[in-house]
Amino acid sequence: MPEAVATPARKSWIDKLKAGLRKTGASIATVFTGTQIDDALYEDLEAALLMADTGVKATEHLLQDLKRRVKDSKTTDPAAVKGLLVESLTSLLTPLQKPLLIGRFKPTVIMVAGVNGAGKTTSIGKLTRHLATSNASVLLAAADTFRAAAREQLGVWADRTAVDIISQDGGDPAAVAFDAVSAGKARGRDVVLVDTAGRLPTQLHLMEELKKIKRVVQKTGPCNDNANLSSSTEASSLPPHEVLLVIDGNTGQNALTQVKAFDDALGLTGLIVTKLDGTAKGGVLAAIARERPIPVYFIGVGEKLEDLETFNAREFSQALLS
The missing domain is CATH 1.20.120.140 (SRP54, nucleotide-binding domain)
Structure with missing residues (x-):
């Protein structure tokens, strides 16, 4: 090839x-x-x-x-x-290797999950920049209401990428997500990105909170299907259209455990793999490919806004074995 x-x-x-x-x-x-x-x-x-x-x-x-x-x-x-x-x-x-496709639904609603410390909120900021460079209008939802610092951090990313953010002090995460998706529809945004509280898959009550966010977001109703595909059903246009998990590439097999747990709970559509700079555990992507082949939309190797890129299987393999 x-x-x-x-x-x-x-x-x-x-x-x-x-x-x-x-x-x-x-x-x-x-x-x-x-x-x-x-x-x-x-x-x-x-x-x-x-x-x-x-x-x-x-x-x-x-x-x-x-x-x-x-x-x-x-x-x-x-x-x-x-x-x-x-x-x-x-x-x-x-x-x-599969691209994140934006545009069929307006807005395309993307829910982002991950454990504490995986780089979830930072990845949302980087993803916002990536989408903005494609001229997509983005609205952020600060549905991590458990941690005030998370809202502040997301607010900083919103300022840096010049996008609007929906947030509230305390309150119900699902309600914030519902308001944000409703606002995204009303304002004609291309994408609504929903941040959620970082949690371990063993924290069952918090995993239930994630499921609740997904259910409540679906209650905003179908999004406009720009493709108008005859085979599309109302269910397929219900948000969230993408459920992404951010995983830390340094955690190795633990990352695979997270992928399985979050996929079982939420039905993941894609992954963002962060912190691949300096890792000795880069082989975990092979483990994911063999045991739970969920698309890797992006991988990251740094803290800068531009340090998030689309995943390419050959590039990764060559880089790993160079």
């Missing part, structure tokens, strides 16, 4: 991604410095992949696929095996 020519901005991003994944990639790359392809190489690779939090299922899949590729290509050079692993990993991750 021919590689797309990267723009200077994208090339700069890929360089950041390589730097961010260096800890993960270095431990895997040392496996291919030997002189022969033998059982020891595969055993070392298995250990390196598991240490990178690729997970047992994804590791087994990658090893089997890699051995097949080595056999089919009659490769004898261990260094060349790394290139085949890039192909194998790209193939595994490709189902996660």
Whole structure:
């Protein structure tokens, strides 16, 4: 498959991604410095992949696929095996590569969840900027009413990205979300982004609060379907149209546990993977691809507004194993 020519901005991003994944990639790359392809190489690779939090299922899949590729290509050079692993990993991750589509529904309502410390509110700010660069008008909903600092933080992002925000002191998170979606419809906004309180999936009462937000948002009624597809039903136009989970790339297998728990509770449509800079656990995306293949819309490798980019399976694989 021919590689797309990267723009200077994208090339700069890929360089950041390589730097961010260096800890993960270095431990895997040392496996291919030997002189022969033998059982020891595969055993070392298995250990390196598991240490990178690729997970047992994804590791087994990658090893089997890699051995097949080595056999089919009659490769004898261990260094060349790394290139085949890039192909194998790209193939595994490709189902996660899917763009976030805005525009069919007006407004497109996006609900964002995540545990405390995953970078959820910051990611919403970055996502707002990303949408604004596509000329989409955004309204923010500060439905994390449990934490005053969260409203303030979201307010800062709203100011920096010059968008409106719906918030209230204390109050019911679901009511804030309902008001924001109603306002988004009335004001003709393209997107309504709903921030929610950070929580652990083991905090069942808080997970129930998330489910309540989703149910109450649906009560605002169908959004305008710009596509006017004959096959569309009223249910498909009910908000939220996207339910995103923000996960910290440094948490490895714990991130996979979060994906499963939040997906079971809310029916996730996409992921944002943050804090991939300096992680030794970058293999977790392979684990997600194998065990709960929910699209990864964006990945992040820094704190700046522009440090959130669309996920590309080949770029990620090459950066990881560069």
